[in-house]
Amino acid sequence: MPEEVVSHLPSSQKRRTLLKGGIAFALSAGTTPFAIGKEKPTLRVLGTHVTLQEALRQRAMEDLGFNIEFEPGGSARVLQKASMNPNTFDLYEQWSNSINVLWRAQAIQPIDKKKLRYWDEVNDLTKTGRLSPDARIGAGDAPHKIINVQNDGSLGEQHTEKISFLPYVHNVDSFGYHADHLPDALKKEQESWGWLLDSRYSGKVGIVNDPTIGLFDLALAAQAKGFVQFEDIGAINDQELDDLFSILIELTQLHHFSGFWTSVPESVEFMKSGRVSIESMFSPAVSALNGQNIPVTFAAPKEGYRGWHGVMCLSSATHGRQKDIAYEYMNWWLSGWPGAFIARQGYYISNPERSAQYLSKAEWDYWYEGKVATQALKGTDGRISVSKGAQRNGGSYKARFSNVAVWNTVMPSYEYSLQKWYEFITA
Structure with missing residues (x-):
């Protein structure tokens, strides 16, 4: 047929x-x-x-x-x-x-x-x-x-x-932030990975506990803040890892990070409970939170996506x-x-x-074409996750995938990065 x-x-x-x-x-x-x-x-x-x-x-x-x-x-x-x-x-x-x-x-x-x-x-x-x-x-x-x-x-x-x-x-992933908790000084700035390491969010930052994902969120953030520079962010060498984690461990000891999540439901709970105001985030978590009337924005960082x-x-x-x-x-x-x-x-x-x-x-235009939602749209849980008049951050499918800074990667320095990652999350 x-x-x-x-x-x-x-x-x-x-x-x-x-x-x-x-x-x-x-x-x-x-x-x-x-x-x-x-x-x-x-x-x-x-x-x-x-x-x-x-x-x-x-x-x-x-x-x-x-x-x-x-x-x-x-x-x-x-x-x-x-x-x-x-x-x-x-x-x-x-x-x-x-x-x-x-x-x-x-x-x-x-x-x-x-x-x-x-x-x-x-x-x-x-x-x-x-x-x-x-x-x-x-x-x-x-x-x-x-x-x-x-x-x-x-x-x-x-x-x-x-x-x-x-x-x-x-x-493409980035980070999510509670729109009502965005510091006034950042409201005039273009979204940046550096926000994850901004002192105004100290104590309210969550990171995904995955050394092949969370590491890149933090590497992009540290580079955006000017703390480190990588010759190739997709293949960070041992010395660069030492420099990066020296900064991250210091921030951990200053209680900058609130926690490290391991699953999408846990990331939702981090934001819903008020434990964090900004965190590594995947799209289903943003959709779930918006469906519960929690105004979380999925950032379109100026440095590009992961x-x-x-x-x-x-x-x-x-x-x-x-x-x-x-x-x-x-x-x-x-x-x-x-x-x-x-x-x-x-x-x-x-x-x-x-x-x-x-x-x-309306769904195709919003999700794939990056157009303004002509009606309220439901997520996979049946709840309204997109309000009428909203527009997807970052634009269309092609536009978003034209701006990838780095892909989730197992680097040549993978074994060493694992060691540094576990030192970091247990610091």
């Missing part, structure tokens, strides 16, 4: 039609989701609260017809578990900075592009590094540099038939029937509805045009 016809069917009939199409595709690709009459298989997905949400799990099970178990956790914990125990999951969902760790640990296996139904629709962000010709690629592990599995088994830019991850959700790209990885221990349903789930994520769902928490999908049919024009 043509997709333009499917899109106008009632939702229950649409899901059945798309499911039949997905099974037909799987059969034509030489896979079998599950045999008729046999017990439903269970797909195990390990990852973070960012994408492992109950509404997504329920919809995926309804559309795909097999059981799905989500195991969400803090990013550092799930990465450690995945890298050490690939037999405990079938699919892993996190961010592109986890790829090098997982690949070196042989915890994940290559994904066959021929089995990805919508691969040709995936946009250029992970294929060339840019959504527009003049876009700033950003320092560090830009996803297009680590997605292709090379003939020698390494990861690189040269396109091959095998990839290390399915590109799906992505966004970019991240979601990765869906196939466990090296997953084979046979489990591998077949893992591909079904990967294809489901790019089928339209999931991309529309996560758009309502401020995230983008790698083939956005397919998700457009599941978004109202």
Whole structure:
């Protein structure tokens, strides 16, 4: 059935039609989701609260017809578990900075592009590094540099038939601040990463407890304040790390930081309780807080964003029937509805045009085009998260991804940065 016809069917009939199409595709690709009459298989997905949400799990099970178990956790914990125990999951969902760790640990296996139904629709962000010709690629592990599995088994830019991850959700991150608590002196200034280290916020600052993410938030902040300068912020060397953490540990001892959060719900609680007025933040937390009438602004720093790209990885221990349903789930994520769902928490999908049919024009214009909201918009929790007349900070999808300062990255100095990070958070 043509997709333009499917899109106008009632939702229950649409899901059945798309499911039949997905099974037909799987059969034509030489896979079998599950045999008729046999017990439903269970797909195990390990990852973070960012994408492992109950509404997504329920919809995926309804559309795909097999059981799905989500195991969400803090990013550092799930990465450690995945890298050490690939037999405990079938699919892993996190961010592109986890790829090098997982690949070196042989915890994940290559994904066959021929089995990805919508691969040709995936946009250029992970294929060339840019959504527009003049876009700033950003320092560090830009996803297009680590997605292709090379003939020698390494990861690189040269396109091959095998990839290390399915590109799906992505966004640019910065920090969030309580609009009512913004110091008067900063109201006239353009938003800057330096605000995280501004003395006027002393005692009210929260940082994400992840050495491959929080480190870059603080490095961008320290550089913006003129405390340090990095030759390459995507590959900070040992001496530069010493200089950076000397400053950060001193600030810790002066009680500048209020706490370090490990999950999106915890970051929401930090702001909601008044523990912080400014913090590292991910888009779903901002959406959740705005939905509770807490006026948090997601900053568009003048220095540029910290970019991240979601990765869906196939466990090296997953084979046979489990591998077949893992591909079904990967294809489901790019089928339209999931991309529309996560758009309502401020995230983008790698083939956005397919998700457009599941978004109202007002939603598409606000989330992707950066236009003024012509009506109040609801988040994934059903609460109003965008007021009529609001405009997304940072502009359109292309504009925001044209201004990436650095990507979440596992640097050559990763082991040393871990040591310095734990010295910092325990100082």
